[in-house]
Amino acid sequence: MLRTENLSKSYDSKIAVHDLNLNLAPGEIYGFLGPNGAGKTTTIRLLLGLLKPTEGRVFLFDEPITDDIIALKRRIGVVAEEPPPANRMTAWELVRFFADLNHVKQPEARMEKLFNALDLWDARHALASAYSRGMRQKLSLIRALIHTPDLLILDEPVSGLDPFGIRQVRAVIDEHREEGGAVLISSHILSEVERSANRIGILHQGRLLVEDSINGIRSRIGDTNVLHIELLEIPESLPAQLQAIAEVKKIETRENRITLHLESGRDARPDIFQAVVATGGILVTMEMEEISLEEAFVTVTNQNVQQLAGAE
């Protein structure tokens, strides 16, 4: 659906995007992460043909974007950080205008559905320029979805939204995905990306450092997982039994809780469960502590900074 081949963009001596290879399949939500100035917005502008790459190519729906950008744009919806509209259109008129530009016939039913889904129905006849930031953000999403695009490109879609707004936006994006559409979502709100995305790409200083599923990224970063088990009472022989499991690197005991540091790779939980049962213990809870996307993000970007510093 979306593919880039060695995409690069530089300004004079500054490299904004370097050798980027992305691939987005239908029905996929791809989380595009990176600190400020990482090159996310530049990449999105390259994908839309608003910037010309220094090197490399962009393919949308298997067509290079240089061929017929107008036909390709009809299949894309975009939400970016946008200024308030300078014209005198109401929100309804603005969406209607974009529906016309996309040659959508009789868009009213879809407009009604989207305005309701994002809770803007009652404010539809207010001037779009008078909307608050969060309302504008939702309006941008309606504008981007009005022509039922195959690919949705979202740059910071939930910034400025309250928790209710975030839920509404998430539901609309999920529905788009369920209908077979793909989503490229660039955000600094990592928890949001963590909830929505199937796959994550972490961009730093114009380079794609990691691209994997969230679990894949976690296992790449941490060489150990932490498992907490709680028992009614810890049998005397249990610690020794647990220590005998190959993946267990370290055990910490506190009251009726045991914390196990496990080597990543094979799932050792069945063995641990068996050891508890064999020693006559009664298991109350078993909880795997997962590295959050935020930790993964910080670790990956820090590693890159250190590598770059080492290279210098």
Place this chain on the structure above:
Amino acid sequence: MSADLTKTHNRAGFLRWHTIRRIATQQSRDSLFGWGIYIAATVSVGIAALLIFNSVRFVGESDLNVISQPFLFPLQFALTLAMLFVAVEATLSIARPREQGSLQVLFFAPIDEPILIGGNFITGLLVYVFFVVLTLPVLLLLVWATNFVLPTVLLWAVIPTIFAVAVALAFGLFVSAAAPSARAAVLILVAGILILLGLQSAYTALLNIPPTSRFFDALLFIRSILASLQSILSWLSPIRMLDIILTSSLNNDWAQLLKQIGISLVATAVWLFAAVRMLHRKGVLP
């Protein structure tokens, strides 16, 4: 196969035209809902009335009791002001939204440079027509009030002035696409207008120096240079083009009128093409 290809091209062409029309409708609506056009129209009518009042006084105070074409200059002034108004709007039409960041949002939709330039160009023409429709009835009211004669041919002559306006619009769009900011775009346009008006005024002033003047011989060389520039201005200056179109219509000089319309069409095409190329080069990002 070939028929299918033609059909696809026709469909694509139709969609492009539809988008251009939609942009033009929206932009014209924005213009008509703003104050600018009404303020400019009021100023235009006010000054035209003042000029006519001046003519009335002149006729009354002189013993001539006759004046040639009292409405030519006021009409020319009103039309020139209308042309300058739409040219300024065209000059802002790309530079301002690009500066604000809203032009890139428009480009998220399936539009490209020729569509945007085409939409803004048609907007300018529509706004000009509206401006004329606003001001012309007031001029007719002045005709009735002063009892001066307004030749019908002068009213008909308003129609081909749209070709001169087209050149001003195309030039405005080129400046808008090329300028780094809205302010720079307006400054470039104003500088261009002042240069063109300066050249035209200087030539008119030199023509008015009588042969008996002691400066006549000394200024002969400059006058010949400005005379050559006048012929160049008929290709470059929309103000001069409007002047030629109006006077040639009034004098029933059809050959001159057709020639000037042809020149205007060529100049419009050149500036529009340059505007599209420039927008493509400069992009739509702030």
